[in-house]
Amino acid sequence: MSIRERLSGNEAVATAMKQINPDVVAAFPITPSTEIPQYFSTFVANGSVDTEFVAVESEHSAMSACIGAEAAGARAMTATSANGLSLMWEMIYIASSLRLPIVLSLVNRAVSGPLNIHCDHSDAMGVRDSGWIMLFSENNQEAYDNLLMANRIAEHKDVLLPIMVCQDGFITSHSIENIELEEDEKVKEFVGTYKPNHYLLNKEEPIAIGPLDLQSYLFEHKAAQAQAMRNAKNVILEVSKDFEKMAGRKYGLFEEYKLEDAEIAIVCMNSTAGTTKFVVDKLRENGIKAGLLKIRVFRPFPTIEIANALSKLKAVAILDRADPLNNAGGALFEDITSAMYTQNIHVPMVNYIYGIGGRDTKSTDIESVYSDLQKIVETGNIDNPYRYLGLRKEEN
Amino acid sequence: MNDLIEIRWHGRGGQGAKTASLLLADAAFNTGNYIQGFPEYGPERMGAPITAYNRISKKPITIHTNIYEPDYVVVVDDTLLESVDVTAGLKTTGAIVINTTKSADYLKTVLKGYSGNIYTIDARKVSMETLGKYFPNTPMLAAIVKVANIMSDEELLNDMKGSFKHKFAKKPEVIEGNMKALELALKEVKKV
Numbered sequence: 001m002s003i004r005e006r007l008s009g010n011e012a013v014a015t016a017m018k019q020i021n022p023d024v025v026a027a028f029p030i031t032p033s034t035e036i037p038q039y040f041s042t043f044v045a046n047g048s049v050d051t052e053f054v055a056v057e058s059e060h061s062a063m064s065a066c067i068g069a070e071a072a073g074a075r076a077m078t079a080t081s082a083n084g085l086s087l088m089w090e091m092i093y094i095a096s097s098l099r100l101p102i103v104l105s106l107v108n109r110a111v112s113g114p115l116n117i118h119c120d121h122s123d124a125m126g127v128r129d130s131g132w133i134m135l136f137s138e139n140n141q142e143a144y145d146n147l148l149m150a151n152r153i154a155e156h157k158d159v160l161l162p163i164m165v166c167q168d169g170f171i172t173s174h175s176i177e178n179i180e181l182e183e184d185e186k187v188k189e190f191v192g193t194y195k196p197n198h199y200l201l202n203k204e205e206p207i208a209i210g211p212l213d214l215q216s217y218l219f220e221h222k223a224a225q226a227q228a229m230r231n232a233k234n235v236i237l238e239v240s241k242d243f244e245k246m247a248g249r250k251y252g253l254f255e256e257y258k259l260e261d262a263e264i265a266i267v268c269m270n271s272t273a274g275t276t277k278f279v280v281d282k283l284r285e286n287g288i289k290a291g292l293l294k295i296r297v298f299r300p301f302p303t304i305e306i307a308n309a310l311s312k313l314k315a316v317a318i319l320d321r322a323d324p325l326n327n328a329g330g331a332l333f334e335d336i337t338s339a340m341y342t343q344n345i346h347v348p349m350v351n352y353i354y355g356i357g358g359r360d361t362k363s364t365d366i367e368s369v370y371s372d373l374q375k376i377v378e379t380g381n382i383d384n385p386y387r388y389l390g391l392r393k394e395e396n
Numbered sequence: 397m398n399d400l401i402e403i404r405w406h407g408r409g410g411q412g413a414k415t416a417s418l419l420l421a422d423a424a425f426n427t428g429n430y431i432q433g434f435p436e437y438g439p440e441r442m443g444a445p446i447t448a449y450n451r452i453s454k455k456p457i458t459i460h461t462n463i464y465e466p467d468y469v470v471v472v473d474d475t476l477l478e479s480v481d482v483t484a485g486l487k488t489t490g491a492i493v494i495n496t497t498k499s500a501d502y503l504k505t506v507l508k509g510y511s512g513n514i515y516t517i518d519a520r521k522v523s524m525e526t527l528g529k530y531f532p533n534t535p536m537l538a539a540i541v542k543v544a545n546i547m548s549d550e551e552l553l554n555d556m557k558g559s560f561k562h563k564f565a566k567k568p569e570v571i572e573g574n575m576k577a578l579e580l581a582l583k584e585v586k587k588v
Contacts, residue, residue, distance in 0.1 A: 006425040032437075117437070139460070171460050175434035176421045178456070274458035360462050 002180035002247060009172035012140040012179055013079065013105045013165075014039035016147035018049055019187040022103070023074035023194075026054035026065035028084065031117045032169040033107035036079035059084040063091035063102075070100035071209045073199030075151065077102070081169055082109035082123045089127065095162045096131030097225060098210050101154030102162040104132075105147060108270065108321075109169040110357045118358020119169040121269070121321040124298075125331045131225050133163040133232050134299040136269040141179050143167040145249055146296075148182070151191050152239045158231040168271040170358065182247055190246050229300045236297055253302040255294040256309060258284060262291025264373035265310065267336060268319035269295045272354070272361050279366040290370050295332065303339035310340065315348045315373040319389070321355045329386055348376050354389035365390050399455065401544055402463045405448040406482050407472035409441055412533030416472070417448035419537055419559060420546075424452040426555045427547045432457055445480055452546060466490065470540050472519075472532050474498060477506045488512040493539050493585065495519040495532050500588045514588040515543050522584055526576040534574050538581035549582050 007015065013036050017025065025044075027037035037053075044053040052069075056062045059080050066076040080088065085106060095102050110116040111123050124134060133153060137143040146165040154163040167173060182190075198207055213221060233253065240251040255273070258280050259265060266276050273294035283290040293309055310316055318337075320330020328334060333351035340347060352369060355361045369389060376382055403420070407413025414435040421433030432451040438444075449463045467490040471482050474496035483492060491513035494503065503514055519535035527534075541552050556578055560571045 006421065006431060138458075168460070170434075170437050174437065175432055175460070176418055177432050178425065178430050271460035274460045278459040362461050362464065363459060 002182060005179050005181050006176050007140055007179050008174055008176050009140040009143050009167050010035040010107065010174065011039060012144040013147055015181060016144050017077055018043045019184050020151060020191050021049045022051055022077045024052045024054065024066065024069035024076040025078065026056050026062045026076065027078045028056050028059050028062050030081050030084035032109055032173045033079045033081040033105065036105055059087040060091060063088040063095060066102045067091060067095050067098065067100055070102050071098065071199065072201045073196050075194040079105040079107065081107045082111050085123045085127060086111055092127050092130045092132065094210065099160040100162060101160055103150045103154060104162065104164040106164045106166045107169045107173045108166050116357040119171050120356050120358070124166050125322040128299060128331055131161060131229065132299060133161055135163065135165050136295055136298055137165060137167040138271060138273045138294060139172050140177050143172065144179060145243065145247065145251065148187055148190065149239050149243050151194070153232065153236050155194055156235045159228050159235050161228050161232060166270065171271045186246055233300050233302060251296060253297045253305055255296060257292040257294065259291035259293055259309065261289060263289040263314045264370055264377060265291040265293055265313050266317050266319060266366065266369060267293045267295065267332065269298065269332070272319060275361060275363055276366050279363050279370065283370055288370065301335050304343060306336060307339040307343040307345050310347055311345045313347050315376040317350050317352055317369045317373055319352050319354050323353045323356055348382055350376070350382060350385045350387055352387045352389040359390050361390055400451065400453040401468065401546065402466045403450040403468045403470065403540060403544065404463050404466040405470045405472065406476050406480055407446055408476070409444045409446050411472050412531060413446055413472045414448045416533035416537045417450050420450050420540065422559050423541070423552060423555045424546055427551050429453060430455060430457050436462060445476055468493065468540060468544050470536055471495060472536050483507050483510040486510065486512065491515055491543050493517065493543050495536055503588060515539065515585055516588055517581060517585040519581070522577055522580045526580055527570065527573040534577040535581035538578040539585040542582050542585050553578060
């Protein structure tokens with residue numbers, strides 16, 4: 001039986017980490033993820049976990065310590081946000097290229113500058129091609145569930161890649177909401193024990209990790225990393241199926257909300273998907289065939305599956321919570337339009353940059369997107385595909 | 397109680413409006429509801445205006461935005477009435493609950509003709525009588541539960557007893573005072 005509780009997103013993550021009971025947690029505090037290592041350190045102090053907690057002096061060291069621990073054969077986890085992830089950046093690539101299945105909880109926040117502590121996805125988008133698996137979570141429940149699945153996905157022999165589980169800073173990390181928790185014993189059994197095949201502290205098999213890798217083999221090693229990322233897709237589906245057996249909650253690569261007979265749809269990630277569901281329900285009451293595709297697995301990107309899921313729509317809006325500043329649309333927009341093109345599927349699509357620096361995305365904002373889509377369907381005219389949502393209008 | 401109740405709290409940093417919204421979420425959760433409790437984080441300092449929110453529903457809540465058209469507004473500090481537009485978007489079918497001793501005429505003027513119900517409570521008096529110190533959040537919690545009819549008095553008192561035991565585990569001497577503050581506040585909240 002699941003346990004009915006109410007927790008903030010950060011409490012949910014800390015609870016998942018307690019139940020996973022990793023060998024090592026190395027972390028440095030940064031808003032809005034600070035509470036995660038804070039709560040976790042109390043679990044360590046109380047003896048409810050037997051984790052080695054390393055209070056490092058920076059995020060660069062946090063990731064370095066996780067790399068050292070995983071290379072040694074241990075299970076390591078950390079949490080961070082925004083500039084914390086920026087400071088890890090060098091080690092983020094080392095972690096994935098050494099094929100170390102580290103688990104990171106990323107509480108999304110705008111990367112400075114100017115200084116802003118609130119939610120957008122610029123931190124995650126900065127590492128989107130660094131070889132990490134990336135899962136996004138609509139609410140505290142999904143942040144918890146995704147984290148419980150994270151080790152199994154990352155440590156799978158066909159994958160062996162680090163994984164980050166994202167949720168929206170403050171919006172879900174600091175909001176108390178209902179949640180269904182799983183029992184400690186069931187989680188322990190589900191997550192299982194980490195038995196790496198190759199690790200530094202194995203005296204039977206002396207190995208080196210991360211030596212020089214020049215023209216002869218780096219290319220092949222990168223291709224192997226890319227293949228592991230492709231493999232992750234099926235592993236995520238398998239682990240999600242097992243998770244459903246345990247918890248009864250179903251997860252795929254993405255969630256289709258009232259998409260089957262929809263004519264217009266929004267694609268987005270994290271908490272805005274919840275607000276969009278609220279709006280879809282409202283529009284459906286008025287006979288408007290609106291739908292939502294919520295991305296869960298952003299890396300590996302489910303190109304073909306998404307292209308197929310969107311193929312029957314009359315117009316689609318892709319919402320990006322990070323301004324790419326590149327004159328070519330947000331990351332999600334680029335990925336989806338590219339997926340559609342390569343599958344030879346043409347559906348009118350527009351991109352909205354929204355919610356930058358924690359700008360609240362109201363239900364009326366989402367309504368305005370659907371109404372824009374209706375206009376595109378009526379007129380067949382996209383006009384400008386690169387748009388803003390919720391941007392302050394110029395005042396005279 | 398309606399299917400979905402949306403509440404906005406206005407207070408000043410340090411008065412416990414955020415804590416009150418979280419305690420309300422707790423109490424509503426314990427009586428079987430779906431809940432959200434979240435503050436609007438900004439550059440908060442002691443004394444600066446802050447906003448916090450609650451959603452309480454019989455059904456799962458998916459919306460994740462601030463609340464722009466609340467059913468109820470709670471004002472923890474009446475010095476905010478002249479500087480913050482506390483009735484912005486407030487439904488006229490709902491109500492505002494204010495911690496104040498100011499006159500009905502003053503309140504009607506400062507609330508710019510808000511036509512919904514106005515309730516007041518002297519949370520300072522309640523707090524001083526029961527706790528000997530000024531902590532307005534416990535009386536305001538009782539006041540909004542009563543006005544919005546979120547649960548019965550008995551349910552609130554039973555549930556909060558448990559919450560206070562947990563919250564004040566390290567200073568159990570304040571539990572009784574807080575319980576008395578709730579009881580007294582339930583009686584003291586008055587319609588203007």
